[in-house]
Amino acid sequence: MTPQKPVKILETALYVGDLDAAEAFYAEILGLERIQRVGNRHVFFRVGDGVLLLFNAGETEIPAPGARFPVPPHGARGAGHMCFAADAAEIDAWVAQFTALGIEIEADFHWPNGARSIYIRDPHGNSIEFAEPFLWDG
Structure with a gap:
């Protein structure tokens, strides 16, 4: 049996400390189309047929109370x-x-x-x- 393998990256995530500054940079300087922003947790941008996810690192390490989807906590430093x-x-x-x-x-x-x-x-x-x-x- 041939093992399955991914064929494309759908999304890329970066972690930021200041979501407002990151949103301004990616929207105004790089000209990316904003898909959605949820408070101080994340802002997502369209990049061609993929998506750039910008997360507030501190917020995504904490399970979202009452979250609609069971996305596990995640994050990165540096x-x-x-x-x-x-x-x-x-x-x-x-x-x-x-x-x-x-x-x-x-x-x-x-x-x-x-x-x-x-x-x-x-x-x-x-x-x-x-x-x-x-x-x-x-």
Whole structure:
């Protein structure tokens, strides 16, 4: 019997300390569409056909009283990482936008296969990468 294996990542979660600052960054700076916000617990954004989940780390470690769904408590401490796919022209545009906004580009380089990545930090310190999609090809 061949074991099942996942074929796609549906959602990615990052944990933040200041949900308002995170929401402003991802909506206003990155232009993501907000799907929903629940108090000071979480805010979710649409990214293509996937979803970025931003959780207040302290809130998600506590079981939600009267929760509609049986999602187990979870959380993380410290900076996380995620990567958005962007082609070469989009990366150039992101560099220009971040520079104009005074957002530091922590790294800008080409991988051995030629794919380019840039890295910035969100307000919580999470490492946010923009990379050409062929980064993980062969």
